[in-house]
Every structure is written in structure tokens, then in C-alpha cells.
Amino acid sequence: MKHLIEWAEALTEGCGRLAGWCSLAILLLTLTVVLLRYVFGIGATAIQETALYLHGAIFTLAAGFTLKRDAHVRVDVFYRRFSARSQCWIDFLGALLFLFPLALTIFGFSWAYVLGSWRIHESSVEAGGLAYVYLQKSLLLVLSTSLVLEGLAQLYRKGISLKRGEY
Numbered sequence: 001m002k003h004l005i006e007w008a009e010a011l012t013e014g015c016g017r018l019a020g021w022c023s024l025a026i027l028l029l030t031l032t033v034v035l036l037r038y039v040f041g042i043g044a045t046a047i048q049e050t051a052l053y054l055h056g057a058i059f060t061l062a063a064g065f066t067l068k069r070d071a072h073v074r075v076d077v078f079y080r081r082f083s084a085r086s087q088c089w090i091d092f093l094g095a096l097l098f099l100f101p102l103a104l105t106i107f108g109f110s111w112a113y114v115l116g117s118w119r120i121h122e123s124s125v126e127a128g129g130l131a132y133v134y135l136q137k138s139l140l141l142v143l144s145t146s147l148v149l150e151g152l153a154q155l156y157r158k159g160i161s162l163k164r165g166e167y
Contacts, residue, residue: 005156008149009068015146022054029054045128053136064146067099067154086140093159099151107144113160114138125127 029051036042064074079087114121123164124130161167 005153008152009118011148012064012068012150014143015061015142018060019058019065022061026051026054027060029113035110035111043128044132045126046125049124049126051128053130056136057139060143061146063143064150067147067150083167085162088158088161088167092155092162095151095154095158099147099154103144107141107148109167110137110140111142113143 029047033044033047033051036044036047079090082090084131114137116132117137120134122133122137124133
């Protein structure tokens with residue numbers, strides 16, 4: 001089980017690092033679009049769409065990574081005042097009661113949407129736009145999968161902590 005958790009966390013870590021590189025790519029693409037438009041008077045729809053798609057990729061790829069780093073936004077008004085044991089229980093139960101149902105719901109609702117997009121090889125409606133919209137939509141499945149994988153890793157870690165009494 002430990003090896004599976006390590007594999008899941010490595011995958012989550014890789015997705016998070018990829019999201020970081022997407023940020024740099026967005027910066028460079030946006031700079032390119034601005035230069036092309038205002039210096040050379042050339043429109044670049046495909047480059048603009050690439051930057052837009054990468055922006056969405058950052059959020060979908062980094063969700064599990066952010067959960068792994070315990071960096072998601074939450075209301076700490078009460079949580080921070082609880083003991084380490086209570087915090088561990090909240091994280092454990094939060095994954096079971098909220099994270100998994102949400103991630104599985106996203107996956108369930110996205111499945112047909114993504115499959116339909118793949119079926120027709122959906123492309124941009126803009127002239128000169130990208131031909132791979134279905135790849136962008138597939139990131140919804142990556143989002144929910146990474147959340148489930150990291151949620152399993154979190155359950156494992158918190159469960160071990162609760163069992164051993166080490167918080």
C-alpha cells in the first residue's frame with residue numbers, strides 16, 4: 001500500500017510541477033501575443049488560446065498538488081485552535097465526506113462531456129484557433145483523478161497518524 005501511495009504522490013507532484021511550468025509558458029506566450037499585435041500588427045489566435053488553455057491547466061493540474069502541500073484555502077478560524085489530533089480527524093473525515101464525493105461527482109459529470117468532445121475531435125470555433133479543445137476538456141478528468149489519488153494518500157497518512165497517536 002505504501003508504494004501505491006508513494007506513486008500517487010509522485011504523480012501529484014509531477015502534475016504540480018508541470019502546472020508551474022505552465023505559468024512560465026503563459027508569460028512567454030502573452031509576451032509573444034503582445035509583441036506580435038502591437039509591434040508587428042499580427043493577430044495570433046492560436047497563441048492566445050494556448051495561453052488561455054494553459055491558464056485552465058494550471059488550476060486543474062495543481063489541485064492535487066495543492067492538497068498535498070496543505071495549501072488549499074479553508075476557514076482556519078476554528079481549525080487552528082483544535083489539537084493536532086482533532087485536526088488529523090478533521091482532515092481524515094473531510095477527505096471521506098467532502099473530497100471524495102466532490103471529486104467523484106466532478107468525474108461523473110465530466111465523463112460524458114469529455115467523451116463527446118473526443119468523439120468529434122472538438123476544435124476551436126475561432127478562425128486560426130486550436131484544434132485540440134478535447135485535450136483541454138480532458139483536464140477535468142485529470143483534476144478529479146489527482147484529487148482522488150491525493151485524497152487516498154492523505155487518508156493513508158492521517159489514518160497511520162491516528163492509529164499510532166503521532167500527530
